[in-house]
Amino acid sequence: MLDQTYYEKTDAILSEFPPEEKSLIPIIQEIQEAFTYVPPEILGYVAGKIGISEAKAYSVASFYENFSFEPKGKYVIRVCDGTACHVRKSTPILEALQSTLGLSKRKHTTDDLLFTVETVSCLGACGLAPAITINGEVHSKMTPEKMMDLLEGLKGEEAE
Incomplete structure (x- = not known):
């Protein structure tokens, strides 16, 4: 379970983009930049905020090799x-x-x-x-x- 700071940072990222499906990739890029990876819980949270299914968000994020669901080192x-x-x-x-x-x-x-x-x-x-x-x-x-x-x-x- 992620602590609240992850969700606060994600909300700040979400505020930079229109809440629509076409914003998904740039949002995921910003999340990975902020956390060094894309926490699965956050991906589900983002999906809900921009009105798409979790399955859709996961299919997009898992399609691109550049996105990682596991934490990376410093x-x-x-x-x-x-x-x-x-x-x-x-x-x-x-x-x-x-x-x-x-x-x-x-x-x-x-x-x-x-x-x-x-x-x-x-x-x-x-x-x-x-x-x-x-x-x-x-x-x-x-x-x-x-x-x-x-x-x-x-x-x-x-x-x-």
Whole structure:
């Protein structure tokens, strides 16, 4: 069960859009931006507020890969596995991250909600391969060692 602040923030988001079906996607985008994911309870709440069924809201939200129903970490690390990155050895970077953070193909987010690791088909940075992003910031010509240095830096920021 979510606390009241989720509903208050959602009401603030809803106030920015007309209460109609065509507002659903931008509302969901704002909710994900605010909470790092789309809480299922909130999606049902939004459906009621804009006059559509929960089933319709879920079908829209689940259609788009970008929407997540599970909380993401403070740092979202996306490892490119497109052709250029894959050939330039992005897999060892992913494996090093998963091993270090205790993650797997099924578990993408650390228990402390600090890190989420995802693979993506392309970051559009093929000339910089292998590439990753951390919260949208591109890091190029990565190696497992460079990745571990970045990870340690992020952990250090949290300790301060």
